[in-house]
Amino acid sequence: xxxxxxxxxxxxxxxxxxxxxxxxxxxxxxxxxxxxxxxxxxxxxxxxxxxxxxxxxxxxxxxxxxxxxxxxxxxxxxxxxxxxxxxxxxxxxxxxxxxxxxxxxxxxxxxxxxxxxxxxxxxxxxxxxxxxxxxxxxxxxxxxxxxxxxxxxxxxxxxxxxxxxxxxxxxxxxxxxxxxxxxxxxxxxxxxxxxxxxxxxxxxxxxxxxxxxxxxxxxxxxxxxxxxxxxxxxxxxxxxxxxxxxxxxxxxxxxxxxxxxxxxxxxxxxxxxxxxxxxxxxxxxxxxxxxxxxxxxxxxxxxxxxxxxxxxxxxxxxxxxxxxxxxxxxxxxxxxxxxxxxxxxxxxxxxxxxxxxxxxxxxxxxxxxxxxxxxxxxxxxxxxxxxxxx
Amino acid sequence: xxxxxxxxxxxxxxxxxxxxxxxxxxxxxxxxxxxxxxxxxxxxxxxxxxxxxxxxxxxxxxxxxxxxxxxxxxxxxxxxxxxxxxxxxxxxxxxxxxxxxxxxxxxxxxxxxxxxxxxxxxxxxxxxxxxxxxxxxxxxxxxxxxxxxxxxxxxxxxxxxxxxxxxxxxxxxxxxxxxxxxxxxxxxxxxxxxxxxxxxxxxxxxxxxxxxxxxxxxxxxxxxxxxxxxxxxxxxxxxxxxxxxxxxxx
Numbered sequence: 238x239x240x241x242x243x244x245x246x247x248x249x250x251x252x253x254x255x256x257x258x259x260x261x262x263x264x265x266x267x268x269x270x271x272x273x274x275x276x277x278x279x280x281x282x283x284x285x286x287x288x289x290x291x292x293x294x295x296x297x298x299x300x301x302x303x304x305x306x307x308x309x310x311x312x313x314x315x316x317x318x319x320x321x322x323x324x325x326x327x328x329x330x331x332x333x334x335x336x337x338x339x340x341x342x343x344x345x346x347x348x349x350x351x352x353x354x355x356x357x358x359x360x361x362x363x364x365x366x367x368x369x370x371x372x373x374x375x376x377x378x379x380x381x382x383x384x385x386x387x388x389x390x391x392x393x394x395x396x397x398x399x400x401x402x403x404x405x406x407x408x409x410x411x412x413x414x415x416x417x418x419x420x421x422x423x424x425x426x427x428x429x430x431x432x433x434x435x436x437x438x439x440x441x442x443x444x445x446x447x448x449x450x451x452x453x454x455x456x457x458x459x460x461x462x463x464x465x466x467x468x469x470x471x472x473x474x475x476x477x478x479x480x481x482x483x484x485x486x487x488x489x490x491x492x493x494x495x496x497x498x499x500x501x502x503x504x505x506x507x508x509x510x511x512x513x514x515x516x517x518x519x520x521x522x523x524x525x526x527x528x529x530x531x532x533x534x535x536x537x538x539x540x541x542x543x544x545x546x547x548x549x550x551x552x553x554x555x556x557x558x559x560x561x562x563x564x565x566x567x568x569x570x571x572x573x574x575x576x577x578x579x580x581x582x583x584x585x586x587x588x589x590x591x592x593x594x595x596x597x598x599x600x601x602x603x604x605x606x607x608x609x610x611x612x613x614x615x616x617x618x619x620x621x622x623x624x625x626x627x
Numbered sequence: 628x629x630x631x632x633x634x635x636x637x638x639x640x641x642x643x644x645x646x647x648x649x650x651x652x653x654x655x656x657x658x659x660x661x662x663x664x665x666x667x668x669x670x671x672x673x674x675x676x677x678x679x680x681x682x683x684x685x686x687x688x689x690x691x692x693x694x695x696x697x698x699x700x701x702x703x704x705x706x707x708x709x710x711x712x713x714x715x716x717x718x719x720x721x722x723x724x725x726x727x728x729x730x731x732x733x734x735x736x737x738x739x740x741x742x743x744x745x746x747x748x749x750x751x752x753x754x755x756x757x758x759x760x761x762x763x764x765x766x767x768x769x770x771x772x773x774x775x776x777x778x779x780x781x782x783x784x785x786x787x788x789x790x791x792x793x794x795x796x797x798x799x800x801x802x803x804x805x806x807x808x809x810x811x812x813x814x815x816x817x818x819x820x821x822x823x824x825x826x827x828x829x830x831x832x833x834x835x836x837x838x839x840x841x842x843x844x845x846x847x848x849x850x851x852x853x854x855x856x857x858x859x860x861x862x863x864x865x866x867x868x869x870x871x872x873x874x875x876x877x
Contacts, residue, residue, distance in 0.1 A: 265729070266760040266773065275760065278773040292761055292773060292783045295699070295729035320679075320698060324729075352683065352695055 239423070239484075244416040246409035249377035250316070250342045250402070251276035252416075253384025255286050256424040257340075260311035260431075263291035263302035267321040268354045269406040270344040274316055296321040300328030307337040308446050310439045312388060312431040315339065318406060319346035322360045326367065332399045333368025334462065335447050336436060338391035339399040340384065341369075345508065345559075346406040347594040355595020356406035358507065358559040361536070362568040368462060370400040370469055371537040373507040377414040379488050380404050382480065385419075386488075389428050389476050395468050397434055405509040407595065419484055427483045466538045473535070491540030493532045494547040496522060500529025502610035503551040504589075505544075505573055507533045510557060510598050517603040528607050539572055545580040553585045553610040557603075559592040566590075566618050585613050591621035598622065639664040639673075641690050650850025652840030653681060655807045656749055657688045659817040660718070664691065667824055673716045674708055676701040678725035681755040685720055699730025702737035705744045716827055719746045724754045727763040727787050734789070741798030741832040745823040748789060748835065751842040752861060759845030763787045766860055771845070786864060790837050794870040800832040802871040806839035808857035812867070839865055 244252065250273045254262070262281070264274040281290040289306075293299045299315050307313040317325055322343050332339050347353040348360055361371060372387065374380045380402065387400040404410055438444050450458055474490040481487040496518050497503055506514050511532045521528040531547045533540070548554055554577070558567025565571065570588035577586065589606045592598040602621045609615050636642065640661035647653050664670050673691040677683055679698035686693040696704040701719040709717040719737075726734050726748050737744065753771055754760045760773040764786050768777035778786075790804045801823060805816040816838055823834035839861050841853040848856065 266754060266757045268757050271757045271760065271772070275758075275772040279775050282774070282776050290773075294731065294763065297729075324698070349697070350695070352679075 238420045240418050242416055242418055243413050244377055245272065245411050245413050246377045246380050246404050247272035247344070247411070248276055249381040249416050250384055250404060251280065252418050253381040254314050255280050256419060256421060257314070257385050257388045257428055258286070258312065258425075258430070259288055259314045261289045261291065261303070261306035261313045262315065263293050263299045263306070263313070264316050265293055265296050265299050265321060267296070267318045269346060269356070269410045270316050270318040270321070270342065272410065273342060273344070296324040297328065300325040300332065303339045304328060304332050304335065304337060307332070307339050308335065308438060310431065310433050310437050312392070313339045314341070316342040316344070318344035319348060319360045323348065323363055326364050329364055329367035329369055331447065334458070336397040336434070336462070337399055338388070338397055338431070338434070340387045340391055341399065341401045342384070343401050343403050344406045344410045345403050353594040356408055356559075357593045357595065358403065359561075359593070361401070361403045362560040362562070365537060365568065368398070368466075369537065370398055370466070370535070371403065372400060372535055373403045373533065374409070375509055375511045375532065377409060377412070377416050378486070380409065381416055381418070382484070382486060382488060385424055385428055386473070386476050386480055390469065390472055392431050392434075393472050394432075394434060396465060396472055397436075398466060398469070403508060408509040423483055427480065469535070469538050470540060470543070489534065490543065491535040491538075492543040492547055493534060495530040495532065497529035497531055497547050497549070497551070499527055500551050501527040502553050502555070502607060503529045503531055503548050504603070504606060504610070505531045505533055505554060505556045505569070507536065507569060508559070510559070510592065513598060513600060514557075514603050517600050517607065521604075521607060526607070526611065533569065536569065536572065539576060541576040541580060544573065544576055545582065548577065548582065551584060553587065553613050555587040555589050555606050555610045557589045557591060557606065561590055561593065570618075586617070588618040589621060590618065596622055637661040637665045639670045639690050641688055643687050646684060646687070647681065648844040650841055650843035650853050651681070652751060652807050652838070653749060655813060656747065656816070656838055656840065657685065659813070659820055660747065661689055663817060663821045663824055664689075666821065667828065669716045669824065669828070672714070673718065674712070676705045676708070676717065676719045678721040679756075680722040680725050682720060682722060682749065683756070699725050699728070700733055701725065701730065702733045702742070702744070702746060706737055706740070706742050709742060709744050713743070716824060717744045718824070719744055721746065721748055722755065723748070723750045723752065723762040723764040727789055735793070735796070738793045738799050738833050738835065739796050741800070743827055743830060743832050745827050746833070746835045747820060747823070748837040749840045750789070750837055750865070751840040752786070753842050753845045755842050755845055766864060788865060790835065790870045793835055798833055799835060799871055800873060801826050801834040803835075803869045804837040804839065804865060804867050806857055806862060806867055807841070808839070808854040808862075837865070839867075
């Protein structure tokens, strides 16, 4: 039986992990992920989870332990944030290249220097090329549900790719919401025990993993990895459909539209700010303004087809980035803009950079973004809620 | 009647409202460090490398130059600074998560190279800033947020004794463990910090001072009880004293 609880995003993730019955969790505490790993270590030590919790000495070791346990067939979870993710980053392509179905929560947080513990999405963008599926969630319920879905996705034998679930630091990790916790039996029937993948080891099937490949073979490995990544779109949609049948909730595929069908202007968002943007879209619609929203759930693989379809004929598109690629523009913008251009989109695109280092993104800021889109005014890249002129 | 000034805030200590919790040991260690810097007259020559952890904001308190290092990398950053400026006094100030978990490699190798720096290691047996998870120095059976039934040494290993471990290396010139659980030991701690800095001024090499300290907030006890716990629970496992005074000849 499912039950409702008042949980923050960290706790929701911990419940999603508990229900997914991993064999191994390896993690090092870092703000704002700590509550997730504290909850998980409690579940394990209370005997509520049959799982090894590895208290490692660093994120680098957390990823290495995860690679070890996943290589021998164990369902494996880890969680980190910010500098921790960057410290893990050497191991991330090892895991994705070895096609290990590890699932990770990344509590999105800014990157030093200056040192800052608050939320933005610089950390995830830093490892966009690591070969991990990059998923962004909007609220605690989606966070819980996507842990369960992510194990199913990562472990699918056509995919076999690790998944990073990005949960906005503090805004989601520390904010309490009403969350439905599905019943264990239902989760068990949706997400059966991990099947041994042909390329992974167990005691009946010893083999050498993480091999070397010289210039005769390396490129084929990488192109295969790249092509398999695109299979995520179809699998995610299929998993979400099954999830809806089992749990009565759907989160959609790689991207989801909101009042976008007839929209003149569209804002593209990732993560928690989507919630604020929905409210602004509703109020603009009440004023007769045809504003719409597209929530990007996947950044890798990047859903070019879905995005073009959702944006359609809107006259202008704004891409909200809680990150910046120094010397260029916001990373989500680069991706969306390139993809739309390839599809032949003719409207103007804008890049709205906001919320760095935990700076608020207010309803008023989002209204300003829509004004810029409606009037098609200003620079292509614009900054919001700046404390002072630079 | 003439007035005699018998006490003043050290010049090396900024006038700041503390961000540390009541009963936290960092304030004491900061003040001792500032007093020693005044006494040695090195305030203008000192560069402090801050860790990640509660004392990341040490630059708010110590009136000297400083650099914040990535988590665990303070001794490596200190090495870089010191090799460029051998005439400066370079202090690596670190907690137990920084020095003995994520930064163990840097700790051992800076010591092994015999870098002419002074490392001040504040060991309060828990991760303070992240809210009280198990540290490498957490005591056996100690309850933390990630060991709700106490540290099980069979599963997660024994608390690491930093001084004893570093004392296996040839290069360090000075290794001492002190505590701040009472006035007598606070005075000894000051002496140890002074010696560590004097060694550096004299060009002798690597000095390491481990200070057993308190974290009442994350231990879940009042400050007085926390100081008592250092004495009764930590000191027996982490014996106080000088482990190394001169460079070993090998």
